Amino acid sequence: MLESKAIDVERLRADFPILSRKVRGKRLVYLDNAATTQRPQVVIDSLVRFYSNYNSNVHRSVHTLGEEATAAYEGSRKKTAAFVGARPQDLVFVRGTTEATNLVSFAWGDKNMKKGDVIVVTTMEHHSNIVPWQMLAKRSGAILKYVGLNPDGTLDLGSFEALLREAPRLVAFTHCSNVLGTINDAAKLCAMAKEAGATTLVDGAQAVPHMPVDVGAIDSDFYAFSGHKMLGPTGIGALVARRGLLEEMDPFQTGGEMIREVFDDHSTWNDIPYKFEAGTVNIADGIALGAAVDYLESIGMERVRAHEVSLLDYAMNELTAIRGIRLYGPMDTRLRAGVISFNYADVHPHDLATILDEEGVAIRSGHHCAQPLMRWLDVPAASRASFYVYNSHDDVDALKLAIEKAGRIFKV
């Protein structure tokens, strides 16, 4: 029965203390989940429990607190890896997706990229999957090229194939666009890139929180995501590498934790993944990410996805009924995550966001850290509503009412 499988939003909302606060006297309608999500009480409790109960450094402390902290931190690594179908030793904890792409840019890129090599990204990338490759291209003399898009905001496979014929060394693309919501067929794109001899990196920041992801099935070389976009704390994320790849790479940052032996003039490296976790790691947030994974597992990622598709269907229907609204990205919700970017008549997104905020509705406005994509859309900025497990049809109604209010103020 489908009904019994649907998320009970009202019950679930009670797990998120922030959702009961008021904004400007109105109920908080939080629709900025592509930027960062809210945390359930279990994640907050996990942080408090660590600091008040077993705060200690990990890996090297023999005392009880150290052993408890190590078990919790490594337990979280196991959970997080299993959540995306990876082995724990192939998962490096990083600050977030941005640190993951930078890690690959330096630790893999500097060793493998040569003058004249081609790096392929797509026009729908977040800056975190563009700028590290621009910098790598500068350091190595490689050339950065962009896959084009179809008018509906899906990836232009013809353009992708054409660039693959140039035998790129690296193909880096997003699993899911943070602006268009477009879901790329990551497994297919990785297979095509692999066939062309390229190493692949998939930015999963907008995918892992919102749909089942199996990095084994995708068969990417690198897959990156952020904890704070999946109910976890800020400052923690993961880079997952294909088996064997981390061993071949040089370290990224160096110092404590990541060494095996240090001599006066040289050092040897710790086993993976510790070789890539220099210095005291982000223990508390790493452990709390495990609590977020547990929470999402308890809901089930299939149900998370189904809930967002239901919200998308409803919201796209409601919003397109407003005269003057232009939606960006694929209209087929099977190809789209719970992200709706739009513009409304000649109301600038920042003016719209100001008016919506007055109604308690939090959306994002601006270029969404995707300026090449904004140029492709030929707009200086856009408004974006993005959904998560705790959003309801009521939230969509509140969004629509607030946009209509903006329409009255701006005399659209």
Add this chain to the structure above:
Amino acid sequence: MSSADIYRELILDYYRNPRNFGKLENVDISSRDTNPLCGDEIEIQVRVGEDQKIEEVKFTGKGCAISQASASMLTELAKGKPLEWVKELVKEDVFEMLGNPDLGPSRVKCALLGMKVLKTGVYGYLGAHYEDQDASTPP
């Protein structure tokens, strides 16, 4: 103060029908800046008269209603004024010009971008450096 007060008739009018919008010929001062947070963009051009007065001033740009209306209104105020007037301009003058809306910290920078651009240009023309305190934003 509600958004209905911020987006009064006056602001919307200047947003949709900006005064002094366009480019000048034979300019003495040309200054451009963006608000990286919003992507607001303002360029102001000034022709300076013999008596160190702003003989002609125009602006171009794109962005939110507040940034564009504010820049447009500022050019109207500045026309005919001595360059020294620009040096003495403070953010409170801009707020007053806009009707003192309560913009909140995230939108104040939109309102002040035009003043920042004008001041940067005029300071440069006078051989000085304008250290912005108000309109700078984190990226």
